[in-house]
Amino acid sequence: MRIAVDVMGGDHGCAVVIEGAKRALESGSNITALHLVGRESEIHAALAHAGLRDRRVHVVHASDFLTMDDKPARALRKKRDSSIARAIGLIHDGKADAAVSLGNTGGIFAAATIKLGRISGVDRGGIATVIPTPDHRFVLLDSGANIECKPIHLAHYAVMGSIYAREVLGYKSPRVGILSIGTEDTKGNELTLGAFGLCQQIDIDFIGNIEGHDLFKGGVDVVVCDGFVGNIVLKTCESLAGAIFSMLRSELNKNPKRQLGALLVHNAFRGIKRRLDPELHAGAPLLGFNGAVIKTHGSARERAVMNAIRIAAETVEHHVNKIISREIAHANDRLAAHVSIAPTPVIA
């Protein structure tokens, strides 16, 4: 397993990313090569600082990188030697099996589109984020790449999310729902109503519409929506969970009686925070491209980087892209057959 890590563009600098890469090398025996892509001098300094001397590590110089403010397509054209383009280019050149980046989401998506291209039959790629719930976790896609979606995109997300949930998360027959404003077939907007019809035709465990109330009840494994809605849902959840825990902290500090109580229940909070920990689920795979690309938060720290690298390895090991290629072709056949057997509209 050969993994390219774009070490630039994270909020905490490349040293944190390289420390995360070091932990991944220590824990993951199946990594045979780790390409660290970015400014050579910074990488060498960080390697020395981390005390990382490993024959599997290769430094790949890229003179530039995309900032969070860069407009993806334009920046990729202007910054010809960007770390993300170079990292993903290593997959294209057959030197890496997967790439991981903390950078600009749009930039990663655009670089994957340009350098790798989409899997044949896939209309649009998407980002799949795994969201933890009390007793479960579900895949949300698209979580922020494809802002203006068509029904066929959601149908393809349903297929790809289902494959990811089955092959990587280990769900036997993942239940797929379309995120909408009511569970009835007739509830939704033009996009979700169109996608509903398509999802009924394809070979997935389609449970219909789900609404916001259903997300954390454990009844759905793959939640499909456009990238605008997905991004808002993802960030809203992170924001609300953070707000509740910060309220808890301040309330528990209000008087000595509560402080004593807080000591006694400390492990309970730790248990919950561990279960909901976004760092643990930090790697979001871009699905639908000819190569495994994993995006993680700009604010990711060592543990998140390590987990993103682990997720990259799992995505490759489980042949996710090969299966996507096969099942998307099958789904497209089903959809085409459905269209061709549909009655031709009569024009009066």
Add this chain to the structure above:
Amino acid sequence: MRIAVDVMGGDHGCAVVIEGAKRALESGSNITALHLVGRESEIHAALAHAGLRDRRVHVVHASDFLTMDDKPARALRKKRDSSIARAIGLIHDGKADAAVSLGNTGGIFAAATIKLGRISGVDRGGIATVIPTPDHRFVLLDSGANIECKPIHLAHYAVMGSIYAREVLGYKSPRVGILSIGTEDTKGNELTLGAFGLCQQIDIDFIGNIEGHDLFKGGVDVVVCDGFVGNIVLKTCESLAGAIFSMLRSELNKNPKRQLGALLVHNAFRGIKRRLDPELHAGAPLLGFNGAVIKTHGSARERAVMNAIRIAAETVEHHVNKIISREIAHANDRLAAHVSIAPTPVIA
């Protein structure tokens, strides 16, 4: 202050609604008449059970009501004597100043549209929900009525939400944000980008785009979005908050040490639950109609009904609709002036 309450269509039956109405009468001295609208026999039985004998109470019979599964427009046509149409009709007939209902949201919205009509100049009504945050609360609209929005609808929501936040919640100069996927001007979908341009022209404290991460940080007072996104955000928040508290409960019950700790910190949890209590913010006003209509959860219990009635009274007392009429006219003038001074496109 004369308020009509549609007592039908709630999950817990009309007795719970009438108990809530009783509490509202006991606490709100400014109510001069309370019309209870629904099946007469059920209302009389519930009044007797609640021991409610008050000269301000009037029973208004309606033989039918809309269920949660009813398709709003069709059901209103078929069920000619529905409780929601009759309750809102009392405003139209000058017999009530406001109406409160727990029923089918689409039905309430459709009845308001048909019976009251929109305030002149308002392109589309919306539902405004107040969402509590750790140290603050914000107005989210539209929270589920207008699924397919145009930019002008969001601009009108910005004006109306701003008025509600100022006049009823008491915010001096409410900060209005458009819910999007990044704070930069250029981030968003076609709808939000269009609305962004309009909101810059009108007389509100427009802070630009906000994203999911910003919702619970206290930096925004009015959050504007289409009803599809608003409904999903609202329900996702309720679902996640519920999930976190249920995890807490189960973790705190795991062993005697934690149970003891939980006793000591009990008040801390109560404090948080009180602050985030949806019952307290249960009344969501429909803004943009010629009359004050307040919708609350189908699952609302006594306290939520009492609060919804209080919110109805506040909306009327603060002359929200009169101010909306004035400020929407002003905003429309600004937008028209902006369009007319814009350079005319040259067709080559």
